[in-house]
Amino acid sequence: MATIFQKIISREIPAEIIFEDDTCISIKDIEPQAPFHALIIPKKLIARVGEVDDEDEQILGHLLLTAKKIAQEQNLDQGFRIVINNGSDGGETVPHLHVHLLGGRKLTWPPG
Numbered sequence: 134m135a136t137i138f139q140k141i142i143s144r145e146i147p148a149e150i151i152f153e154d155d156t157c158i159s160i161k162d163i164e165p166q167a168p169f170h171a172l173i174i175p176k177k178l179i180a181r182v183g184e185v186d187d188e189d190e191q192i193l194g195h196l197l198l199t200a201k202k203i204a205q206e207q208n209l210d211q212g213f214r215i216v217i218n219n220g221s222d223g224g225e226t227v228p229h230l231h232v233h234l235l236g237g238r239k240l241t242w243p244p245g
């Protein structure tokens with residue numbers, strides 16, 4: 134069965150798309166946890182960081198570079214946070230790897 138993010142990539146489900154290229158898509162999170170909250174999602178279905186292969190190295194790097202470029206475009210000059218939740222204890226709810234990019238307010242630490 135396709136993940137919700139595969140359905141967004143194939144335009145079966147609408148989303149606010151911020152960026153897209155051959156490797157990834159970036160969308161606004163439907164339940165934002167900060168004034169700016171985007172997800173950067175590889176088009177290849179990788180379930181989670183805990184299951185990446187060595188061959189995914191380029192994709193993983195691309196996700197972070199894309200996050201950095203979006204942060205610049207969004208003028209998150211005061212800082213931002215990149216989060217990847219992994220597994221149930223990590224807070225993962227969608228089994229399709231995605232990088233959260235959050236900014237626009239002072240984020241606290243430690244996370245909940």
Ligand code: 5GP
Pocket residue numbers: 137146148149160161162163164165172217218224225226227228
């Ligand atoms: P996770 O909890 O797996 O790290 O993150 C999943 C994220 O996907 C959550 O922040 C959730 O709000 C977001 N999300 C879930 N379903 C949808 C959807 O249909 N559209 C969008 N734009 N975001 C979604």
